[in-house]
Amino acid sequence: MNAHPRILVVDDDPSVRSMLREYLQGHGFDIAEAGNGAQMREEIGRQPPAAVLLDIRLPGEDGLVLARYLREHHDVAVIMVTASGDVVDRIVGLELGADDYIAKPFDLRELLARLRSVLRRHQGPAPQAGASAPTSTRKPFGRCEVDLDARRMFDAGGAEVALTAMEYELLAAFLANPNRVLTRDQLLLKTRNREWEPFDRSIDIRIGRLRRKIEPEPDGDPRCIRTVRNAGYMFVPLK
Known part of the structure; x- marks a missing residue:
């Protein structure tokens, strides 16, 4: 992770932007601000x-419109900030590819923890000084191949398939545990360092997005990431 990662706070409330700027700068971040979509693009x-x-x-x-724009045009981590009761907005935000969400009013310490976690997942481990470049290691995952060193995925034709940070962490968790049932709680701990909460659908939403990208028949029954009723999910390598 960079010494002073740049964080863009997009909120139309100047008091919220000021609060986040003061708090996050105190924890080593460079902060930019935007009050609307036009200002966000400018920054x-x-x-x-x-x-x-x-x-x-x-x-x-x-x-939600801006989240779609960010995911389509920029390789940047996105944390959606929602109102406490906006469950539908959270679900849609995750469907659009947001890396995480937090509801207002939020605890600044929780926001900081989630921000650091998202940045770790998004940027990956830093290379060790003096280490030689690693040999690319690709592993099949459904109809795609995952390059574990580069944290990238490619389809059968060699075209890159876009992945969010959390989607990559899910892939890595499944690849490390083939033919083993992983509960939602285990998947959340492996990808977001927190326990599953009742009605938390973030894992189910990400699994649905992954299936559309990697299943041989995206509109058919899942063959690669299978649902195990009342238990969780299981990665089954294709023969």
Whole structure:
């Protein structure tokens, strides 16, 4: 992780931006601010951030529209900031590829922990000084191949398939545990360092996104990532 990662706070409330700027700067981050979508694009054009804290309730283009734009155009971690009761918005945000979400009013310590966790997942481990470049290691995963060294995935034709940080961590967890049932709690601990909560659908949503990318028949019954009723999910390598 960079010594001073740049974080872009997108919120139309100046008091919220000021609070986050003061708190996150005190923990070693460089902070940029935007009050709407146009300002967000301007800031990203000036200097791409490592992560975006993106409020859903914005004037003009809302956070969901901007989340889609970020995922399609920029390799940046995205944390959605939602109202406490906006479960549907959280689900849609995750479907659009957000790396995590946090609900207002939030504890600043929890926000900091989630931000650091997302950055670790998104950027991957730093190379050791003096170490030689690792040999690319690709492993089959459904109809795709995963390059574990580069944290990238490719389809059968060699084209890269976009992955969010959490999707990659799910792939890595499944590849490390073939033919073994992993509970939602285990998957959350492996990918977000927290325990599963009742009605937390983030793992199910990410599994659905992965299936559309890697299953031989995306519209058919899952063959690669199988649901084990009342237990969790299991990765079954294709023969």
